[in-house]
Amino acid sequence: MRILVVYCHPVPDSFCAALRDTVVEAVKAKGCEVRLIDLHAEGFDPVMPADERRSYNDRAPSDPALAAHIEHLRWAEGLLLVYPTWWYGLPAMLKGWFDRVWAKDVAFALGADGSITPLMTHITKLGVVTTCGASRWWSFVVGQPGRKTVLRGLRALCAWRCRTMFLAHYLMDTATAADRAAFLEEVRRRVEAF
Amino acid sequence: MNVFVLYAHPVEASFNAGLHQLIVERLRAKGHAVDDCDLYAEDFDPRMSREERLGYHDTSANIEFVRDYVERLKRAEALVLSFPVWNYGFPAILKGFFDRVFLPGVSFDLVNGKVRPTLHNIGKVAAVTSYGGSRFRAILMGDPPRKIINRMVRATVRPGAPVSYLAHYSMNLSTEQTRAAFQHKVKTAMDAF
Numbered sequence: 121m122r123i124l125v126v127y128c129h130p131v132p133d134s135f136c137a138a139l140r141d142t143v144v145e146a147v148k149a150k151g152c153e154v155r156l157i158d159l160h161a162e163g164f165d166p167v168m169p170a171d172e173r174r175s176y177n178d179r180a181p182s183d184p185a186l187a188a189h190i191e192h193l194r195w196a197e198g199l200l201l202v203y204p205t206w207w208y209g210l211p212a213m214l215k216g217w218f219d220r221v222w223a224k225d226v227a228f229a230l231g232a233d234g235s236i237t238p239l240m241t242h243i244t245k246l247g248v249v250t251t252c253g254a255s256r257w258w259s260f261v262v263g264q265p266g267r268k269t270v271l272r273g274l275r276a277l278c279a280w281r282c283r284t285m286f287l288a289h290y291l292m293d294t295a296t297a298a299d300r301a302a303f304l305e306e307v308r309r310r311v312e313a314f
Numbered sequence: 315m316n317v318f319v320l321y322a323h324p325v326e327a328s329f330n331a332g333l334h335q336l337i338v339e340r341l342r343a344k345g346h347a348v349d350d351c352d353l354y355a356e357d358f359d360p361r362m363s364r365e366e367r368l369g370y371h372d373t374s375a376n377i378e379f380v381r382d383y384v385e386r387l388k389r390a391e392a393l394v395l396s397f398p399v400w401n402y403g404f405p406a407i408l409k410g411f412f413d414r415v416f417l418p419g420v421s422f423d424l425v426n427g428k429v430r431p432t433l434h435n436i437g438k439v440a441a442v443t444s445y446g447g448s449r450f451r452a453i454l455m456g457d458p459p460r461k462i463i464n465r466m467v468r469a470t471v472r473p474g475a476p477v478s479y480l481a482h483y484s485m486n487l488s489t490e491q492t493r494a495a496f497q498h499k500v501k502t503a504m505d506a507f
Contacts, residue, residue, distance in 0.1 A: 130361070130362055130363055130364045130366070131368060132364070134367075160361070160364075166360060166361065166407075166410070167324075167354075167359075167360065167406055167407050168324060168405065168406070170325050170326075170354070172324075173324045173325050173328075174325055206412070206413045207412045207413060207416065207462070207466060208461075208462065208466055209403060209409065209458065209462065210403070210409070211362065211409075211410075212360035212361060212362075212406040212407070212409040212410030212413050212414075213360070213361050213362075213410075215401075215403055215404065215409045216360065216405075216406030216407075218400075218401045219400045219406055222401060230486065234447070234484060236447065253427075253429070261465070262461060262462075262465045262466050263458070263461035263465055264456075265403070265456070265458035265461050265462050265466075266458070268455060268457075268461075269401070269402050269403050269455075269458050272402070272454065272455040272456050273403075273458070274401075276454075291427060293424060293427040294426070294427030
């Protein structure tokens with residue numbers, strides 16, 4: 121299986137980077153092909169410019185900076201996102217990647233009656249590995265916006281029976297080294313089984 | 315009142331640009347002091363840098379990267395957000411405003427790993443937005459932006475502050491009439507703000 125890992129954290133030696141390495145190792149251990157996008161390392165620009173917005177409803181985006189991302193998405197059969205949850209959602213960088221790359225005529229087609237046809241139906245597995253400062257119950261009270269953006273919003277553009285996985289380490293601000301190590305182990309096990 | 319208007323849309327001729335103009339015009343007409351923050355026009359960078367992330371919890375220095383925005387936010391007595399919903403969320407440029415400006419020591423304190431909201435200078439919040447898809451589809455998706463405003467932002471500002479969320483759904487099928495009706499709704503809300 122071909123797996124695309126999208127990683128988003130500004131600090132190269134963060135805990136998220138360790139999560140990314142664990143995810144990539146686990147995917148390789150399954151014998152899958154893997155590609156990695158590191159949004160901060162490549163300096164991805166998450167801000168959709170005016171021209172791109174003006175032509176959004178007419179055609180797929182033509183910015184050459186997006187071409188490789190679109191090609192990776194079309195290649196992938198599975199997508200794993202590794203990012204910190206900030207303000208209950210995706211970092212702006214990753215949100216902008218959705219805004220710009222998961223565009224009309226790339227990720228979905230729009231009918232004259234407003235109907236949406238998914239175009240990412242070759243993606244049959246969609247997973248999230250994330251860290252949250254908040255507790256599990258408080259994230260639940262807020263409504264888990266980040267989780268819903270991915271597992272419902274993006275999933276709706278993937279294969280009809282796309283499998284999902286959501287692994288979160290809550291209460292990051294008080295986590296101990298043992299907590300973090302246990303989560304890395306859980307991530308390895310769960311990704312290998314996914 | 316000092317009203318901080320946060321606006322996020324790149325296209326000057328868009329429906330959202332018209333709503334933004336209407337919001338600012340009506341608030342000023344009612345005698346409010348409006349600080350109109352157009353994130354695209356101000357070329358706001360929503361990406362948190364490595365240095366910012368490393369210094370995030372240092373409340374003596376973390377605002378240095380965004381001092382001007384922090385001061386504007388702290389001066390506000392009310393907050394109005396004007397933005398389109400893209401892919402069931404804020405446009406990246408607006409999401410990044412929360413990531414970078416809603417810092418420890420600015421909008422909350424961290425006490426034993428728990429968040430204690432502190433943005434109590436803001437006593438009123440309104441969001442004005444538009445969705446490409448239908449209300450039904452937004453509900454199926456869990457409507458993340460509505461939850462962020464009604465729950466997260468509500469929990470961050472002064473306890474008990476009124477929060478309103480005005481949305482035009484199904485923009486892809488909108489007509490002159492639906493758009494005019496929504497503009498009227500926004501105008502009424504801003505006149506009564």
